[in-house]
Amino acid sequence: MSSIPAFGLGTFRLQGQVVIDSVRNGLELGYRAIDTAQIYGNEAEVGEAIATSGVARKDLFLTTKIWVDNYAKDKLVPSLEESLSKLRTDHVDLTLIHWPAPGNGVSVDAFMSALADAKAKGLTKQIGISNFNIALTREAMAAVGKDTIATNQIELSPYLQNRRVVGFLQDEGIHVTSYMTLAYGKVLQDPVIGAIAQRHQSTPAQIALAWAMQLGYSVIPSSTKRENLASNLLAASVRLSDEDMREIAALERNGREVSPQGLAAEWD
Template sequence: MKMPQIGLGTFRLKGQDAYNSVKTGLEVGYRHIDTAQIYDNEEEVGKALADSGLPRAEVFITTKIWIENLGKEKLIPSLKESLSKLQTSYVDLVLIHWPSKEFSLKETLDELMKAKTLGLTKEIGISNFPIKETQEAIDLIGANNIYTNQIEIHPFLQNKKLVNFLNEKGIRVTAYMPLAYGKVMTDESLKAIATQHKVSPADISMSWLLDQNFTVIPSSTKKVNLENNLKTKKNFLSKDDVVRIQTLDRNDRLANPGFSPIWD
């Protein structure tokens, strides 16, 4: 199954909120759900998927292996535990959540390739990998085996150097935090562009990302926001709009834990 360009992110959603968001998202038309082991919501995501009644093959599911589980002894067992929580025999995509300083990348990628061979996942990929680490992964398994690199991108962190590298290598870009935790809603430039097109600033950010052929995974617990994000129109921003958005880049990185790699 091809990954739908708009997915439903579940970062920071817990318990009933996670369940309700995914259940409602599936009801309004989402067919791409993104979760992770560290989000501690795979069980709720799995229950929502099961309760939706949708055929498994109709929903693209992504999860991510947490850094503590990237070694040979833990990766596949942890993935099987994720599958149990998600109530499925496979996921469509498994990502390395963050580069690891404890386990060798070769060891991790070997296990991911093994998981793919075993049918536990259809595709494998990476997340939060800068150019150096991405190139190391390419050297080990080839760009054709890296389905995507999921990275933070929004108008205030445009990650142009890494994006250009990924485009050159033919690796899909998945943009997380596309609305910058709601910061796009208060930016005066985005509000002005939105007023001109009679849409919301969220529509502007989403459309700008989609027009670059990125996959986007916004999250929300509100039905109206879920619907609006899914209905985002493409190819209506003018060249002047795009130039104006490009000027907003200020390296405003929101996901930057202490174990982060050296960013480009």
Template sequence: MTLPAFGLGTFRLKGQTVIDSVRSALDVGYRAIDTAQIYENEAEVGQAITESSVPRGDLFLTTKIWTDNLSKEKLIPSLQDSLKKLRTDHMDLTLIHWPSPGGAVPLAESLEALLEARQQGLTRQIGVSNFTIALLGEAIAIAGQENIATNQVEISPYLQNRKLVAFAREQGIHLTSYMTLAYGKTVQDPVLQQIAAKHGATAAQVALAWALQQGFSVIPSSTRRANLESNLKAPALRLDDEDLAGIATLDRGERLANPDGIAPQWD
């Protein structure tokens, strides 16, 4: 199975807010939903999906295993708990959310548990998130490149992560971009606004199209139906070389996801 290029992210959305976001997204045509154990919204995401008219077979659901659950004793039980909350019998993709802080749980242990979960039919694909070049190389050595569906990492016009991108391409590892819109900063960016005006688009659409044209999947979130609809038009937008050159100048290594005690030593 290939990963959908476009999906809905649910980070920071809880309670009725995430229910409404998922409902609206499914209504306007989204078919991939990304959540995580630490988001504390899997049950609400599951409720919204169950109450929708979209068949489960038409959806691509991703969740991410939290660092507390990376040991072989905890990973599969925690995934089974996620499945109950999401009201499904399998995930389409399950990721290690962050590498084990300080290497407390060996990566081999976590990946072997994920492979076992896949063998049991609990998830169709597995992958990683927030992995550096060194960690991604280690994961490939342990599990094989063919068994790592994606590395989900922060990539935006302001954090273009070029070293990691180059390494992933060399290794044949797909990347999923999160925080592509940089918490909405892209909407106010003059360079992106100028490109958007040229194409009759929005700055958010430009940022998403930029990521998509590099082959990344994107998972923007929104609580507004109009924005969800607007974002979904990004795949149809084609940026030219001049546009891409302009966006390249925006890279300033500005990282927004860098939790103390959890984040690895970035490239």
């Protein structure tokens, strides 16, 4: 069993009061895992929302991600310490390398070793990677040992099922975290997902999230609307049939939404 919660709250693209409200609403509704990143520029607001929520730190699972500019050995730990200060905590539960950024001059071995140092210092309980292909995941495993890598957080939706990477990660015992599970909302308009939602008296978002969780992935959807945050949480109680799962499996179309030049490696 992975120690990473199956359901969390994403904060990508949410800024200022919008992210404070989203996190506050999420915590009130029962979310206990929050996912942020240095590049999101919202760690301080996430920290503020948590601090004023009344939810005890021990009951939360906080994830942040190290930005490319901070991969060098002399920068990674200080940058994470700065993140902790913004988040108003002395540790996060999970810290990820945000993108492999193969051409940025810092080797996988160097930044994974620096990340392992951060863990040894108690700044983060677990470490992992994000947006890594198979070859670079192998390099990360070689650097710190595969048992040290808690997850690979990857773009994954009914339109981008990433089966080769997922198969590799599962064979190696590395947990999969799915982001962009709703493909920027595109899958919410899908007639197949819509029909399954009607059968289950659920929403299309609940169906897509339930699909990912049923495959064993963690999900971290975001929303600025309290009713959507509440609705998304209910995905955990939706059970899809084998036929539902087969229908969603057939929606694969390599529909990648995110692939920044210079940050992404060649996808599998």
